[in-house]
Amino acid sequence: MTPEQFRAHGKQVIDWLADYMEQVESYPVQSRVEPGDIRAQLPSHPPAAGEPFEAIMEDVQQLIMPGVTHWQSPHFYAYFPANNSPPSILGELVSAGLGVQGMLWSTSPACTELETHMLDWLVEMLDLPAAFRSDRAGGGVIQDTASSASLCALIAARERATRGAIRRSGASQPLTAYVSTDAHLSIEKAMIIAGLGSENLRRVGDGVIDPSALAAAVSRDRSEGRTPFFVTSTLGATSRGLFDDLTAVGEVCREHQLWHHVDAAMAGTAAICPEFRGIHAGLATANSYCFNPHKWMFVNFDCDCFYVDDRQALVSALSILPEYLRNQASESGQVIDYRDWQIPLGRRFRALKLWFVIRTFGVEGIQNRVREHVAAADLLRSRIEESDEFELLQPSYLNLVCFRHHGGDEFNQQLLDRLNAAGRMFLTHTRVDDRLTLRMSIGQTNTTAAHVEQAWRWIVEMSQQEEMSQQE
């Protein structure tokens, strides 16, 4: 494909995507295909000769789209959102077109410097602690996901706790970490990946961390010869959206010299609105923090923003310098080489999409959308509270709403399946106190209160149908 052909085909793809944005609500939100359906329609062997681009786009429409679950439908309420927006898509396009690999400052200075700059902008936008700014000892970096950010935090913490011994010799003593029951699976996965063992992750608190249980567990571990080193507080946990008390947890961390990591993957974005900044109370106690613009800030996946208050701890844990990467800029000490802030070596120019989104929306534009989402969730909460058939799980914050029908687990499961099968909306479940609970996460870019009102009507309607079908 020549640049001239790219010019033509690229515009066809742009038109196709603009059409998709306009028509996204006409698709069933959750794909209806069965396992193997997509592959069954694809040729068993790759083509020997090149094919015309039109044939490929025709196949995208005919073969791929039936297997797509529409994360960008305003009626996508499942899991957490991974929202996008037109400027973000164009930022990703520019990044793909420039094809820059920013492992070192010197391999594309703009890739590194725009990233540092955007991460500093976000400190201001979310009113994060100044310690996370790059002109202090800390700094921010874009990771693919909060899972990777948390793993990096844990590795830096492990390095500090063992004074570098683990980097050289491996884990020789049990190192213990602490979370609530509701912390994200990625913390346990990080303990496993880091060779520290899932058994050495303690759950100190049902839902949220109990600071006195944390302190007791730390003391017990220490007295039994283990080395407590790491606590992850969660803001807006995946299952039911609970928030740890950063101040109380931070106090225990300070007392016992534990690394305090804060995972605000979903909820962090809310802090762009001054009225929601209370979620970050106590964040000054954190050694590291992450949130995902790819969840709720209109930046397409992947874009997690990860901050540390001491970049040397991270770099000393992760840096290795072979001859073929040596360069004057790195040796001058004047630049950041982000390869030392992450698991992989290579990296793309993801700061572009952040920059495109922040500038196109403006801070106020992002604030307005976030407020609309929270207002829509508040509306849903009030509908549920007014209802005789449903109950709201308490407490319930921001844009995640958990609720259940009084009919019991099987009824709720049937209702969930019926709603998703109808295709007009997609939501998922969790279990709380061993009871099946429905979750609606309200954060797709174009979701409005009107969408949520409509979704509530469908929920009520389908629950009535389910009641009738059970009475038959």
Next chain:
Amino acid sequence: MTPEQFRAHGKQVIDWLADYMEQVESYPVQSRVEPGDIRAQLPSHPPAAGEPFEAIMEDVQQLIMPGVTHWQSPHFYAYFPANNSPPSILGELVSAGLGVQGMLWSTSPACTELETHMLDWLVEMLDLPAAFRSDRAGGGVIQDTASSASLCALIAARERATRGAIRRSGASQPLTAYVSTDAHLSIEKAMIIAGLGSENLRRVGDGVIDPSALAAAVSRDRSEGRTPFFVTSTLGATSRGLFDDLTAVGEVCREHQLWHHVDAAMAGTAAICPEFRGIHAGLATANSYCFNPHKWMFVNFDCDCFYVDDRQALVSALSILPEYLRNQASESGQVIDYRDWQIPLGRRFRALKLWFVIRTFGVEGIQNRVREHVAAADLLRSRIEESDEFELLQPSYLNLVCFRHHGGDEFNQQLLDRLNAAGRMFLTHTRVDDRLTLRMSIGQTNTTAAHVEQAWRWIVEMSQQEEMSQQE
């Protein structure tokens, strides 16, 4: 930005990128900015209100482009390539626009099934062992980089060697791994991340693995109470492009029950041409393998293809299932959930760009480009061999050419700096036998023999200038 505005702005971006592709050779290949130059031009604070898209694209041109090193210039010979192509860029665009997050089969079945299908196509295209096919016990997955793939391989190997104990309890006994001196830094980094310690990585061979040194080291470690578990063979190592003998290494691995991982990040693509498939001789001994279409197969970063011969070993090492991710499809056992094959939880729809590239080029189209690159490297090798001033580092395979001027380290450093400062080409260095050695990696999509001939004329010309400047 509305869909209609996206339609207009998107076409502007497409035109801008098409212009960039046409004009890429007019830029200095390596950016000339100094540390801080880019940030100094960016506003200190984010904008409160949204800005017009035209202003953003104007700033991309004026503020960002001077800080871009042009990885997509045909005169980019530095490091290894991270090449792209028009269909790949459009595949990434469709992926960003659909905004699918494919952590589970059920979160977008097409994302998983197209990926599995492409990875099976590539087994055929590269004539890889059938054990890596998804209809056997193995299978393939897209990772961001070979670093992450190697880390996953190491974790699966560790799990198998300890029969799961390390996942539960952490590392309690020294586990040892083996590579040559020239293996990629990511293997040492994986040992560190995995909590096994850099000291437990043994370098058994200068340049390439010495199979008898490997066997001796394994026996010694075992007799001293350590547990040997993992060997990485490298095909086309970064520094000087050496190839390990997979058959000989594999024989030691078989005898000592070590996991044999093969890192062919750069060189693997060559196997698409039957005449280069010798690089994979002995690959049937591998438990895992990776290569990067984002290096030399015209798929924009990131896209590493990672294969295992036993997917259960990988999944059992990395899977954690919280309630909120439970779904019927996963529980049926009929589907792949790629979240269990990687470090992060979330993932984008990267199979699209692979599909777009393979179909647009066709297998023959990819073969032709790869052949052209190797032929251009062969041409360069013959020019160097004919030269009285330069010598070729031996052996020299495929598309990486290492060479040096007879003038010594300082002369070569000056020549390198002079060539890169001139801006017409960009190459980097390594050290071999403690001598500074220049590297030319020939793999940008549009690099032809004519480019390499031109580059060689510049090298000769600049070396003559350097000689004259030293005589003055």
